[in-house]
Amino acid sequence: MQKSVRYNEGHALYLALLARKEGTKRGYLSKKTAEASRWHEKWFALYQNVLFYFESEQSARPAGIYMLEGCSCERAPAPKGAAGGSARDAALDKQYYFTVLFGHEGQKPLELRCEDEADGDEWVEAIHQASxxxxxxxxxxxxxxxxxxxxxxxxxxxxxxxxxxxxxxxxxxxxxxxxxxxxxxxxxxxxxPYQGNQEDEDPDIKKIKKVQSFMRGWLCRRKWKTIVQDYICSPHAESMRKRNQIVFNMVEAESEYVHQLYVLVNCFLRPLRMAASSKKPPISHDDVSSIFLNSETIMFLHEIFHQGLKARIANWPTLILADLFDILLPMLNIYQEFVRNHQYSLQVLANCKQNRDFDKLLKQYEANPACEGRMLETFLTYPMFQIPRYIITLHELLAHTPHEHVERKSLEFAKSKLEELSRVMHDEVSDTENIRKNLAIERTIVEGCDILLDTSQTFIRQGKTFSFKAV
Structure with missing residues (x-):
């Protein structure tokens, strides 16, 4: 004997009460019974994705409940019996019929009707939006x-x-x-008063004063030209020129890196997410997350950093960069997750490429002109080199920044933090790779090897061995 389905009746009655008071759509509808194919008028109330019906509007307890998740609703033609010549059949033919279709086989559809077409359209639209x-x-x-x-x-x-x-x-x-x-x-x-006296001066005196004025101006310009030329040729000016060039190159490199992240997210990540949601997905959502991890967050972070750099360039020749790195440094920990996951993401991508449908789809994405002939693996590798690139840039910038410069200490602090983060990421990648290689070797052993499962074991070398029999 088949057991009946148990449900929380108390909570269902509470939801029915909410449906009566705050339901999305409420009103009388005629419901077709499955046994006698007769129509009975009931009072219906839609609350979220649950449809309740009552014997009347004053009934406190629902007569039935329908779960609408995964269902569809569409208008239905009038039954053939309603197309007769009698006045009653003509009235039935004018009524609005619609059907709720459930998403699995063996479940009969729910047939409903109402007298007003506008009311029926509102019911169909409300049930559509209940998912x-x-x-x-x-x-x-x-x-x-x-x-x-x-x-x-x-x-x-x-x-x-x-x-x-x-x-x-x-x-x-x-x-x-x-x-x-x-x-x-x-x-x-x-x-x-002096100008009035000068008008009465001797013309020769005026000429002498004019010559003296020209001479003083020439001497002043000559001295100023010498000062400017001496500064232009000085080591300090040369150092400032190199420092400015490093900053300009940094802005260009950051712009190129943001473009690479934009291509990674918009040409690969988002299209693959949409493909994973299709009816026959060539890749699962878990694999998409494993391959790309937090690439989109990294893109958003560097877009903000790039905007800040461009704003600083707009204020040239005054270039203050330390505060930008103060904002960037606390958020660079997201790179730890990406770097730690990098080898695993490439393994997942290689496994997914065994699927012909996925491999064909990926080649279509890589053929996009924005990719410039580069593969997905290339774009996944770009973030791996960004932290070392910042360290090199700061090292070159400090080499041309005077010790008394206002940014000197801030840039040195940013460089030390980046070097510390780089060491941590390198150690984590080494430990992760060591564990993965040991697990790969352990899986090749027929009976297994518990020693290799110890995380303290270190992978040293891999190669072939030969065994020779003694003669």
Whole structure:
């Protein structure tokens, strides 16, 4: 004897009460019975993805419950019996029929009807929107838009702070110019008596003074030219030129790196996520997560960092970079997860390529002109070299930064933190690779080897051995 299904009746009655008060859609509908093919009028209430029906609007206890998750609803034609010539059949023919189809075989559809077509369309639309999975998809889309808007807001905040500082500097400059104008006016007032006396001077004296003025101007320009040329040829000026060139190269390299991450996310990660959600997915969502891990987060981080670098270049020749690294350093720990997962992601990608459908799809993505003939493995490798690239750039930048420079200590601190992070990532990659190689060797042994399962065992060398029999 088949046992009946148990459910939490108390909670179901509570949901029925909520449906009666706050339901998305409520009203009378005619329901077709499965046994006698008769229509009975019931009072229905839709709450989230559960459809309740009651004997009447005043009934406190539901007569039945339908779970709508995975169901579809569509309009249905009037039954053939309703197309007769009688007045009753004509009235039935004018009613609006619709059917709720359940997502598995053996379950009879729920046939409903109502008198008003507009009311029927509202019921069909409400049942369509009752799916929880559709709400999750919409939530994911809204989260992506929210993250994008947050990035825009952060960028706008940075730009607003820069504009505020510029306005403050301009206000200071205006006050300084006003004070200079006042001082010049006072000087002009004091010089007026002397100007009246100069008009009565001898013409030869005027000529002598004019020659002296030209001579003083020439000597001043000559001295200033010598000072400028001496500075241009000085080691300090040469060091500043090299420092500026390093910063410009850093901005270009960061721009190229952001473009590489953009291609990785938009040409591979997001299309593969969509492919994993298809009816016949060539790859699973778990494999997509294992291959790409937090690539999208890394892209968002470096887009913000790149915007900050471009804002600093806009203020050239004043180049202050230390505060950007102060913002970047606490967030670089996400690279630890990516680097730790890198070898595993390449193994998962190699296993997925054994699937012909996936391999064919991946080649289509790699044929995109934005990839410039590079494979997915190449794009997955780019983040591995970003931390060492920052260390090299900071080393070159410090080599051309004077010891009394305001950024010297901040740049040295950033370089030490990056070197420490690089050592940690290198050790973690070495330990992870050592464990994986030991496990691979242990799996080749027929009866297994418990010693190799000890994490303290270290992989040293791999090669062939030969056994010779004594003669």
């Amino acid at each position: 929880y999975s559709d709400i999750l998809i919409e939530r994911e889309v809204l989260m992506q838009k929210y993250i994008h808007l947050v990035q825009i807001v952060e960028t706008e905040k940075i730009a607003a702070n820069q504009l505020r500082h510029q306005l403050e500097d301009q206000d200071t400059e205006i006050e300084r110019l006003k004070s200079e104008i006042i001082a010049l006016n006072k000087t002009k007032e004091r010089m007026r």
